[in-house]
Amino acid sequence: MKDYFRLLSYARPIEKFAIPYVITTLLYILFNTLNLALLAPLLDTLFNSRTAEAIAPDSLPTIEGDQKWWDVMGMIKQIPDYYIHNYGPQEALKFVCIVIVVSVFLSNIFKYLSNRTMEDLRIHTLLSLRRSVFNNVMNLHLGYFNSQRKGDIIAKVSSDVQVVQFTVTNTLQVVFKEPLTLIVYVALLFAISVKLTLFSLLVIPISGFIIAKIVKRLRQQATKAHETFATMLGYLDESLAGIKIVKAFNATEYVKDRFHQENVTYSNITRKMARRQQLASPVSEFLGVIMVAGIVYFGGSMVLTGQSTLSSAEFITYIAIFSQVTRPAKALSDAFTGIHTGLAAGKRVLDLIDVKPELIDKPNAVIVKSFDNSIKLDDVCFSYGEREILSHVNLEIPKGKTIALVGPSGGGKSTLMDLLPRFVEPQSGNIYIDNLNIRDVNIQSLRSMMGFVNQESILFNDTIFNNIAFAKPNATMDEVIAAARIANAHDFIEESEHGYETFVGDRGVRLSGGQKQRLCIARAVLGNPPLMLLDEATSALDTESEKLVQDALYKLMKNRTSLIIAHRLSTIQNADTIVVLEKGKIIEQGSHNELMLNDGLYRRLIDMQTFED
Structure with missing residues (x-):
């Protein structure tokens, strides 16, 4: 009863x-x-x-x-x-x-x-x-x-x-x-x-x-x-x-x-x-x-x-x-x-x-309204059960810099990225945003500082306009069009049956892989966040679209902090810092030229062109 x-x-x-x-x-x-x-x-x-x-x-x-x-x-x-x-x-x-x-x-x-x-x-x-x-x-x-x-x-x-x-x-x-x-x-x-x-x-x-x-x-x-x-x-x-x-x-x-x-x-x-x-x-x-x-x-x-x-x-x-x-x-x-x-x-x-969410705001959690200095990972460890994914990771992501994560499949790249918006919580160690432990920060305000583009293009069975304006429902048509232009999506949208009011179908089934990814990039661009999390945002684009979108992303990332999971040389060679992960540990980091001179795992991966997630 x-x-x-x-x-x-x-x-x-x-x-x-x-x-x-x-x-x-x-x-x-x-x-x-x-x-x-x-x-x-x-x-x-x-x-x-x-x-x-x-x-x-x-x-x-x-x-x-x-x-x-x-x-x-x-x-x-x-x-x-x-x-x-x-x-x-x-x-x-x-x-x-x-x-x-x-x-x-x-x-x-x-x-x-x-x-x-x-x-x-x-x-x-x-x-x-x-x-x-x-x-x-x-x-x-x-x-x-x-x-x-x-x-x-x-x-x-x-x-x-x-x-x-x-x-x-x-x-x-x-x-x-x-x-x-x-x-x-x-x-x-x-x-x-x-x-x-x-x-x-x-x-x-x-x-x-x-x-x-x-x-x-x-x-x-x-x-x-x-x-x-x-x-x-x-x-x-x-x-x-x-x-x-x-x-x-x-x-x-x-x-x-x-x-x-x-x-x-x-x-x-x-x-x-x-x-x-x-x-x-x-x-x-x-x-x-x-x-x-x-x-x-x-x-x-x-x-x-x-x-x-x-x-x-x-x-x-x-x-x-x-x-x-x-x-x-x-x-x-x-x-x-x-x-x-x-x-x-x-x-x-x-x-x-x-079932209660494991990740909740603390009482009187701090609301962050800006990102001024850096994000730091201090001795971070993460496991799924007994399987260790990240082991004692220390990393600093300065404001305005582009950090690329590379490494073999299963190295912990996606998990490291998921830690920043608190999609998951480390078993030990701390993550700081401007010297504030993210455990003390309001989750919603933390995520509002970040834009996301995943390798898998996630779209909803709605119009193109609503998919782009998903995180900003009050966006105007001009703002949506501007974001679509940066993502090189405006032309194919205009050619669609009903333009920006065209329905994309279940999970975007009516669009090609490249078109779906460009809409996801436009969605991230519209939010204009100070920190971009990109899980190989150009992986689904053809060569011509990739070049145009890559140029747009370079402009977008200028004076902006970006963390990229990279699978292609064209995506990472201009990154400020390249972090090489293997078996959950950072084994190398530096610029492209520095890592090439080290003749380590990064050099072997470049030679093999096996940047895979």
Whole structure:
């Protein structure tokens, strides 16, 4: 129940919905019950042969009679008697029919308002819960995503949240509406016949016990189903993202088989769950029929033998009301099956919400507004588990200088770059920006000092304008065009179908590799940050575009601090300092000419032209 109440907290302010829901539901239940209670006077009016003269005046309703307030059926029965005595049987029938129509109309009006209020609560809960989950995911550190399947996260944010919000609201609905309906029906049954009702209440717990046995294993199966569905979504995402590789390596059948195996597993689990859920409904319905048949036999025998004071009309009304008792009882049993499924999904969602980002701002973190001197790495070490990536790295990046990182694959270049914006945190050592430890600096302000261009061109399924203005949403068209010109992107943008309003497609699929990279460079240029982090920004460009963009980047980096992961000689030979990394350690650093004279690893890499990430 702890998980349920946590999930319920996302429905706040719940009183905004609960108060109107309670009022409308109460009115619906009262009028709906009145519809059934009016069956007795209707049958009495139709089949009772009494005339106005045959009705004793002392049996008519009076303002100050000795009628007990709890004798509801007694009061209702007096209504047709009153009309028969004063206006005749036909007028009495007309009055009863009008009352039934009005009662049904009002019960349906309040039912609509009740359902509408509950739907508003459901949507409000979904909005609040999904916002909380997504916000927490976006706040998590990058390391979390390296250890999680994307499909599992997508499943939790989409389908699991959907299941949870139905569980929360449906449970509220069932917990209040169905028990109250059941109580009102049972109270009315007691008002008609205490003896019959006591007999009927003996068989209801048997039905509940059987239903509970059927749904016992649903929660465990539901948890497994959600996990399998998440894995299947992960396979789908990977297959779509890597469709070109799938086709290139003739791996279509392998991908199909892998997805099919997970799909079969998921289908088998859902089939078992469906069988249990579907079994609950016919079993409860069959047990309900058995109870009704038992009541008909037991009560009918008493009526036929004269052992009961019930009239035929009252007995038929009793059966009609009792048949309705099984509906809220069945709804309660169905709710328990849904609760088990929903709580399984809710546990997964809460687990995601409970994940806390490892990198957060300290209280009173310093907001940096400028970069004036240098960035220093002091004895920095970093590991993924037991695997050491960086070992005792010491490096200074002076303002206005260009630093190039080179070295064999796996040397730690990308990790070193990720440390500066605090995408990851070193296990030991410190990093300073203008003598401020970046652990003491507000993360958002730190990252605002930096522009990023990755080797992998990351674009969003939006317009070219919005992709360039991603980090500066209030940018003007002139600013975006100026950035695009520097990145040598303006000409091909103008030639596009809708210019800057052209959609680039999912992950920029409608653009070539060079075009995507130029848009990423334009995005970095627009922010105009004092520090540029470039992970081989020209690697995807053709020779002509590379030359033009390289010239633009040189101008951009002039009087600006730049850290470049370099794979090509043309990119690094003009860097102020070249840092050579191997196995997480800095083994050489200096200018191009200095390192060439050292005849070390850098010289061998230049000779081999193997600048790879």
